[in-house]
Amino acid sequence: MKxxxxxxxxxxxxxxRDKKTLLILFGMPVMQILIFGFALTNEVKxxxxxxxxxxxxxxxxxxxxxxxxxHYFEIEKSTMSHDDIEKSFKEGKIKLAIVFPENxxxxxxxxxxxxxxxxxxxxxxxxANTLTNYASSIIRDYQSQLDKTTETPYRIIAQxxxxxxxxxxxxxxxxxxxxxxxxxxxxxxxxxxxxxxxKETGTMEVLLVSPFKPIWVILSKAxxxxxxxxxxxxxxxxxxxxxxxxxxxxxxxxxxxxxILFIITCLTLGIFISVKTNSQQVAMLIxxxxxxxxxxxFSGFMFPIENMPVALQxxxxxVPSKWFYIIVKSIMIKGLGFSAIWKETLILFGITVxxxxxxxxxxxxxxx
Amino acid sequence: xxxxxxxxxxxxRFGDFIAANxxxxxxxxxxxxxxxxxxxxxxxxxxxxxCGLSIPSxxxxxxAGFDVYKQTEQIKKNIGYMSQKFSLYEDLTVLExxxxxGGIYGLPDRDIKSKSEALIDHxxxxxxxxxxxxSLPLGWKQKxxxxxxxxxxxxxxxxxxxxxxxxxxxRRQFWxxxxxxxxxxxxxxxxxxxxxxxxxxxxxxxxxxxxxxxLDTPVNxxxxxxxxxxxxxxxxxxxxxxxxx
Numbered sequence: 001m002k003x004x005x006x007x008x009x010x011x012x013x014x015x016x017r018d019k020k021t022l023l024i025l026f027g028m029p030v031m032q033i034l035i036f037g038f039a040l041t042n043e044v045k046x047x048x049x050x051x052x053x054x055x056x057x058x059x060x061x062x063x064x065x066x067x068x069x070x071h072y073f074e075i076e077k078s079t080m081s082h083d084d085i086e087k088s089f090k091e092g093k094i095k096l097a098i099v100f101p102e103n104x105x106x107x108x109x110x111x112x113x114x115x116x117x118x119x120x121x122x123x124x125x126x127x128a129n130t131l132t133n134y135a136s137s138i139i140r141d142y143q144s145q146l147d148k149t150t151e152t153p154y155r156i157i158a159q160x161x162x163x164x165x166x167x168x169x170x171x172x173x174x175x176x177x178x179x180x181x182x183x184x185x186x187x188x189x190x191x192x193x194x195x196x197x198x199k200e201t202g203t204m205e206v207l208l209v210s211p212f213k214p215i216w217v218i219l220s221k222a223x224x225x226x227x228x229x230x231x232x233x234x235x236x237x238x239x240x241x242x243x244x245x246x247x248x249x250x251x252x253x254x255x256x257x258x259x260i261l262f263i264i265t266c267l268t269l270g271i272f273i274s275v276k277t278n279s280q281q282v283a284m285l286i287x288x289x290x291x292x293x294x295x296x297x298f299s300g301f302m303f304p305i306e307n308m309p310v311a312l313q314x315x316x317x318x319v320p321s322k323w324f325y326i327i328v329k330s331i332m333i334k335g336l337g338f339s340a341i342w343k344e345t346l347i348l349f350g351i352t353v354x355x356x357x358x359x360x361x362x363x364x365x366x367x368x
Numbered sequence: 369x370x371x372x373x374x375x376x377x378x379x380x381r382f383g384d385f386i387a388a389n390x391x392x393x394x395x396x397x398x399x400x401x402x403x404x405x406x407x408x409x410x411x412x413x414x415x416x417x418x419c420g421l422s423i424p425s426x427x428x429x430x431x432a433g434f435d436v437y438k439q440t441e442q443i444k445k446n447i448g449y450m451s452q453k454f455s456l457y458e459d460l461t462v463l464e465x466x467x468x469x470g471g472i473y474g475l476p477d478r479d480i481k482s483k484s485e486a487l488i489d490h491x492x493x494x495x496x497x498x499x500x501x502x503s504l505p506l507g508w509k510q511k512x513x514x515x516x517x518x519x520x521x522x523x524x525x526x527x528x529x530x531x532x533x534x535x536x537x538x539r540r541q542f543w544x545x546x547x548x549x550x551x552x553x554x555x556x557x558x559x560x561x562x563x564x565x566x567x568x569x570x571x572x573x574x575x576x577x578x579x580x581x582x583l584d585t586p587v588n589x590x591x592x593x594x595x596x597x598x599x600x601x602x603x604x605x606x607x608x609x610x611x612x613x
Contacts, residue, residue, distance in 0.1 A: 006471035010460065017459050202453025206517075209419050209449035209526075211441060212472040 003212055007220035014194065015224055021190070025228060029182045029236050036174040037244040047131055048076040049096040050085055055104035059114070063142050067098065072134045089121050096120050096131045108146075113155040120160065132160045175240045176328035177301025180262070180321040182236065184295045186229050187263055189287035191270030195221055196283040199274075214363065222267045229263045230256075249335030255328065258345065262324040265352040266291075269320075272359035295321040323348045370397040372524055372555045373418065378427035380413050387413040389578035390427065395571075397523075400546060400556045402566050405575030406606045411559050412528065414575070418557070419526055420444055432523040445473075448522040452529035452559075456513050458502030462493055465501055466516055473520040487515050507538030514545055518554065525549065527558040531565065543568050563598040574602060576609050 015021065051067070053060050067073050076094050079085065088094045099117040101107075107114040118135050120128035136158045143156045195218070198204040207217050233256065240246045248255065269291060277283045296302055298316035305316050316322050323344045330336040330344075338345070373395035380388040388410045395401045405411045416422040418431055420440035429436040432446040456465045463484060470480035488497050491511055501509060510530060518525050527546075531539045543565070550556050558569065566572050566586060573583040582589055582605055586598055593601045 003472050003474060006468060010457070010464075010468050013464065014457070014459055200453075201458070202451040202455040203457060205421075205451045205453075206449055206455045206469075207472070208421055209444060209447065210469075210472050211444040211474065 004216055004220055007212070007216065008223050011194070011221055011224045015190075015228065025186060025190070026232070026235065028185065029178065029232050030239065032178045032182065033175070033236055033239045033244070036178055037240070045071055046074045047072060047095040047127070048093060049073050049098060049131075050076055050088055050094050051078050052080060052085065052097060052099040053078060054080070054102045055100040057103075057105035059105040059108055059142075060100040063100075063116075063139060064098075066138050066142060067135065070134070070138060072131070085119070089119075092121075094121070095127060096135065098135060108156065113157060115157045115159055118158055118160045132158075136160070174301060175236070175244070175246055176325050176332060177299060179233065179236050179259070179328055180299055180301070180324050181292070181295055182232055183229055183259070183263055183266055183324075184291050184321055185287075186232060187225055187266030188270040188273065188291045189284060191222060191225050191267050192273040192277070192283040192287050193280050194225075195271065195274035196277055196280050199278055200280060215360070218271055218363065222271065225267060225270075226260075226263055229266075230259070233259045246332075248332050250331035251337065254338055255331045258324070258327050258331065258341075258348075261345065261348055261352065262320065262327075265320045265324075265348060265355065268352055268355040268359055272355055272362070275359055275362045294319045298322055299325040301325055317347075318351070320348060320351050323351075371395070372397050372432050373401075373429075373557065375418075375429040376427055378414070378417060378429045379425050380410075380417055380422065381425040386578050388417065388424075391575075391580055393573055393580060393583055395524075395555055395557060397555055398550055398553045400550050400558065400568070400570045402569030402572035403557060403559045403575070404561075404566055404572055404602060405559075406609050409575040409606075409609065410578040411575055415526055415528060415557070415559065419447060419449055446523045448517040448520065448525040450513050450517040450525070450527045450530050452532055456501050456509060456516060459500060461498050461500055462488065462504070462512060463497045465512070466519065469516045470519050475520055483519055487519070491515060507534050507541070510534055510538070511542060511545060514542065518549055522554070524555040524557060527556065529559055529561065531560065531562065536564075539565070563602060566598045566602070572598075574605050576605055581605050 015025075049067070051064050053064065064075070068075050073096070076088070085094075085097050089097070097119040099119065101115060101117070104114050104116075116139060118132050120132050122128040139156050139158050195204075198207065204217075208214055237248060237252075237255075241248060270287070273283055273286050273290075277286060298305065298312070298319040299321040300316070305313055305322070308316070327341045327344050327348070330341050334340075371394050373393075375394075376392050377390040378388060378392070379386065379390055391414055403411055403415065413422065417424050417436060418429065420431070420436060420443040424436060431443045434440075434442040434446070436443065457468070460468065466484040466487060467480055470483065475483070488494055491508070493508070493512070496504060496508075501512070504512070514525075514527070514530065517527075531542055534542065539562070546556050546558070546568075558565075560566060569586065571583065571585050572589065573580045574589075575581070582592070582601070584592065589601050590596070590598065593604050595601045595604065
């Protein structure tokens with residue numbers, strides 16, 4: 001045990017002394033969260049919209065002028081033709097269309113409720129979401145203004161319709177995605193490289209000749225990265241809560257437990273790569289091409305898996321990040337508990353155990 | 369005379385390839401045993417078996433009295449090893465390296481402290497103790513590497529081409545350290561490509577194509593092959609080799 005502690009301390013010295021690696025280690029998640037966060041969720045200004053006003057009454061005009069006055073929107077034109085709307089959406093000229101039905105004001109006055117349709121181009125889900133929120137709040141604003149003049153409350157029902165991407169895939173989902181990405185990168189690449197480095201410099205041989213058991217050599221290599229990765233998880237979560245205003249809806253404890261599982265998956269992958277390769281460059285290339293790329297492509301955080309050919313959909317099932325991504329999204333954004341994600345957890349666990357057995361086996365083969 | 373390494377028809381096969389073919393030899397306590405051979409002759413394979421890193425295919429061997437098949441753990445406690453690649457951590461300081469390797473051999477803290485002080489004094493590294501090993505000249509690194517390999521006072525130390533790339537003066541100093549260790553009763557098992565170093569050994573063996581083709585003192589070998597130098601002896605033997613890297 002004492003040897004183990006000495007070894008882990010040495011590993012920490014390696015990591016902490018390498019300022020460049022350290023910068024990558026902690027700079028990367030911060031950069032990614034900020035870049036993704038602000039590139040995707042920044043507020044939208046002067047979005048071009050179309051107003052379709054079949055009502056042409058007091059209420060519709062007033063709402064239209066409110067919308068025109070806000071700096072979020074810029075009315076491209078008013079039209080009556082549905083073809084015109086569709087064409088404008090397809091050409092990407094407008095982001096949003098607001099449709100007032102006939103008798104808008106009349107319905108509002110006599111039935112105390114009226115409907116407005118908001119159509120958004122949801123191929124860019126973040127913008128679509130933001131814009132519909134802006135529009136609805138302007139409408140709500142008008143509604144409460146009306147309410148002041150009368151006893152009976154008015155209700156304007158804003159029907160939103162998301163074109164092209166009705167489920168709004170992609171909103172906020174980059175945080176779980178970045179988490180998978182960063183952990184993959186840190187754990188797989190750093191572990192693989194640090195073990196292969198010892199092979200390259202010849203220190204591995206010296207360690208294997210020593211009475212220190214090989215399995216402990218590997219374990220003590222993994223410990224510092226486990227701890228550093230957990231720190232990374234904390235950083236990412238803090239950033240997403242305090243900088244991006246994305247709260248953790250579900251259990252933080254569960255989130256950490258699942259993260260530890262995924263970190264262990266990644267560490268085993270790293271160990272597996274390090275057993276199979278003999279140079280740092282190769283280890284790094286395999287980690288990048290073999291791990292990072294599938295994470296970006298097949299975890300579902302950038303490209304929807306549903307739209308892929310069946311063969312690729314099947315392939316995506318063996319990518320551990322896909323499962324971790326689903327798990328984190330479920331806990332963080334949907335606020336689901338363990339009962340909802342036990343299947344994904346089990347799959348991730350299975351992959352981990354499989355990798356662990358395979359890499360320990362190949363490690364033994366190398367020794368004999 | 370106490371025998372510390374004893375092999376009998378030790379063989380290692382990789383599929384059809386016989387890397388080490390029925391090697392038989394003995395090394396005595398306190399002896400400096402040179403293990404020579406061209407590249408690909410099977411030196412490294414043989415040495416790996418002796419260190420407990422590789423299980424032999426057949427034959428017998430005992431290291432410090434322990435069996436290479438069953439008692440690799442005890443063997444590891446009784447040997448030191450220095451690889452041909454320089455094998456200390458460049459991003460740790462001199463002192464940290466000593467502490468680390470002392471630590472994984474299970475030396476008590478007090479021992480490590482006194483030993484590292486003695487070692488640093490002995491090598492004249494007082495000014496460099498807290499410097500990163502990477503900043504030291506190669507010759508010093510190699511001397512330090514050897515001293516670390518024998519820190520736990522093993523019965524046998526295996527040196528795999530320890531002086532590669534070092535100038536003759538430093539090599540000479542390195543051999544002083546080897547003689548020191550041998551004088552204290554440590555057995556030194558060393559592979560080398562330098563024939564002047566072969567002359568420093570008490571006895572040498574020369575491997576050709578996985579077999580030991582010659583084994584004696586340098587003086588006797590020169591007589592046997594009617595050669596004026598070890599260079600000639602080696603050349604006569606290695607010329608017939610079929611294997612090469």
